[in-house]
Amino acid sequence: MHGFANPARFLRIARWLTPALLVAGLALTAGSLAWGLFAAPAERLQGDTVRIVFIHVPSAWLGMGGWTAIAVASLVELVWRHPLAAIAARATAVPGAVFAAICLASGSIWGRPAWGTWWVWDGRLTSMLVLLFLYLGYIALAQASDREGASSRIVAIFGLVGAVNIPIIHFSVLWWNSLHQPPSLTTGGSAMAAEFLIPLAVATLGFSFIFGGVVLARMRAILADVQAEARLRRRALED
């Protein structure tokens, strides 16, 4: 695991992996969205509005998966004091929040024709909204701890506390009120026809590649920031 603790080795790989992931992700996303918009048939009950699923569902998964990544990185940082884990967790927070916001926005647009309203206080929507606020709190805490020069372990502890709470938040809000359709895709099987499932899978892959590319790009930016800071400090000492 500590093989990549050396930032130079990490940067050597990230340098070519970042554009590769971004290009592949954009190509897959564009292809699957074109497929979903033009080739896939309209759904029997919801008509053409169902096509928003190709944006809505991958961003929902990535919004939730983002915090899983934060939790894993936080644990790695706290337990093994891995130097890149803190940077990885921070780099994941902003794209995670953006995908959660995309999920909420696309869900709201989908809700207008499907439920007749922009926003309903439905369990699964509300749980995503609370998750978005957790992301925003995490980003604010990370920025405050950087500004004050506090230990990055503080931020990792909040990441883990959030990870413990997210399932509770999710199920409490579901119990509170649910209008949303139940998940069509579970690990047990799929209630979705293949002509929707395949472009959805490709779109998810494409979104995930973009997510990974953005995380790597942000990690490189943070590392570059640290290096620039160190170089300035060295130069100030030399003068």
Place this chain on the structure above:
Amino acid sequence: MNLFAALLLRDLGQMFGGGRRGATLLPVLFFIAVAMLYPFAVGPAPELLARTGGGVIWVAALLASILPLDRLLQSDVERGFFDQLYLRGISEELVVTVRLLAHWLSFGPPLMVAAIPAAALLGINGQTLRTVELGLLAGTPGLAAIGLIIAALTVGMRGGAALSGLLLIPLAVPLLVFGAGALSTGGDSGIALTAAISLLLVAITPFAGGAAIRAARES
């Protein structure tokens, strides 16, 4: 055990007697002020107030729990209280456990007492008030636990109060859902679930809070 009692007495003395008495009293006054404010906003119609009042009390309790956070640990960190205990080999987990108990004693029971005049202001009947009080008894330990974790994480950060609010509110959603949800279902299952979440939060607080205080020392 002696150590536990000594630490608890010291914390309680600080909260009820010492310079932090205001920090104990202010959340309670704020809580009643919110209950007073609500009828101004929605109008004094008794049936509306009676129907929604229980939820308002819960929201007021949640907001009131944010107020004491920025002073909960700040002065002790500045004075090196935790460092002194650390040098004597007393674990942060124990100190945080004691602080959680003291914080709850200075926050939960006063709020439950203040809920009685708040219920009168909102025209809540006796049955609902009983559910509110039981819910607060089950839920305030959880609110105190989240608050203490967040106070430990944000200690020493400028703008801590606004940050604490942003961090606390999403984490407190389940307590609000089940605590206030018990009002509409009328059953005790909501209160039992509130208590379950509180217990979990209380169980993780010593470890999360202790780790946060250690991390703050290292930086």
